[in-house]
Amino acid sequence: MKAPWPTVAIIGVGLIGGSIGAALLTRKLARRVIGIGRTKTSLREASRRKLVSETSLDIMSSVSEADLVIVATSLSTISATLEAIDAFVRPGTLLTDVGSTKVRIVAEWERHRNVHRGCFVGAHPLAGSHLQGPSAATADLFIGRTTVVTPSRATPTANVEAVCDFWSALGSTVFVMPPRQHDRILACTSHTPHAIAAALASATPHGVQQFTAGGWRDTTRIASGDPDLWADILLDNGPEVAKSLARVATITEKMLSAIKAGDRRRLITILTHAKEIRDAVGG
Numbered sequence: 001m002k003a004p005w006p007t008v009a010i011i012g013v014g015l016i017g018g019s020i021g022a023a024l025l026t027r028k029l030a031r032r033v034i035g036i037g038r039t040k041t042s043l044r045e046a047s048r049r050k051l052v053s054e055t056s057l058d059i060m061s062s063v064s065e066a067d068l069v070i071v072a073t074s075l076s077t078i079s080a081t082l083e084a085i086d087a088f089v090r091p092g093t094l095l096t097d098v099g100s101t102k103v104r105i106v107a108e109w110e111r112h113r114n115v116h117r118g119c120f121v122g123a124h125p126l127a128g129s130h131l132q133g134p135s136a137a138t139a140d141l142f143i144g145r146t147t148v149v150t151p152s153r154a155t156p157t158a159n160v161e162a163v164c165d166f167w168s169a170l171g172s173t174v175f176v177m178p179p180r181q182h183d184r185i186l187a188c189t190s191h192t193p194h195a196i197a198a199a200l201a202s203a204t205p206h207g208v209q210q211f212t213a214g215g216w217r218d219t220t221r222i223a224s225g226d227p228d229l230w231a232d233i234l235l236d237n238g239p240e241v242a243k244s245l246a247r248v249a250t251i252t253e254k255m256l257s258a259i260k261a262g263d264r265r266r267l268i269t270i271l272t273h274a275k276e277i278r279d280a281v282g283g
Contacts, residue, residue: 017072018137143171187240
């Protein structure tokens with residue numbers, strides 16, 4: 001069977017990029033998977049774990065050979081990377097990314113859409129982890145997970161469908177929505193939870209960690225994520241995260257008021273509502 005994407009270039013072979021490469025090779029969706037990085041160390045690890053079929057430090061030469069390019073670099077460098085590689089890809093080459101925020105990335109691409117050689121469609125696989133690097137990558141990372149594809153109004157339908165097909169082929173359930181809707185939703189479901197987990201961990205007094213149990217550890221697990229990465233995410237989606245945190249603060253104030261007043265009925269009402277929402281998600 002002919003591979004849908006004969007040559008795929010992945011810029012950044014960490015958890016997400018490495019997992020994409022492993023999934024492509026495992027599922028025989030590409031003949032060549034070129035892992036592109038800045039250091040030989042991470043590329044050697046990606047090669048050793050068979051996440052990619054070959055590696056390269058030469059980003060421009062590698063993307064010129066690709067039918068599909070995935071930018072899996074840090075959030076702060078995605079836009080600049082897309083612009084840099086555009087001059088070297090073949091006209092019509094499909095480009096996508098894995099950034100956790102979408103409004104800025106899509107808007108910066110659209111600003112020069114008419115002169116671009118590549119065809120970019122933004123995407124965000126909701127499959128992150130507090131673990132990082134190629135050592136955490138796995139071929140089944142995207143199975144049963146959600147990926148959000150975020151075209152602009154001007155993105156050709158064929159390009160959107162091609163990127164949706166790509167993520168579906170890796171095992172994802174794909175949703176398509178505008179970038180602003182994505183950022184608003186993810187502020188509530190991903191970015192604010194991380195901020196709260198970090199706040200809870202930071203607020204825990206020194207010397208009591210030995211007494212932490214499942215509740216504290218489950219709630220703060222994601223606070224172990226890369227601080228540089230999460231600072232970029234929280235700032236890039238700042239307005240939406242601020243709104244979401246304000247809603248959490250309102251509920252927290254209501255709980256605090258009920259506790260101070262000894263109002264058990266009101267506290268149970270708040271806790272019951274929270275339980276209903278969480279139980280509906282399952283898992």
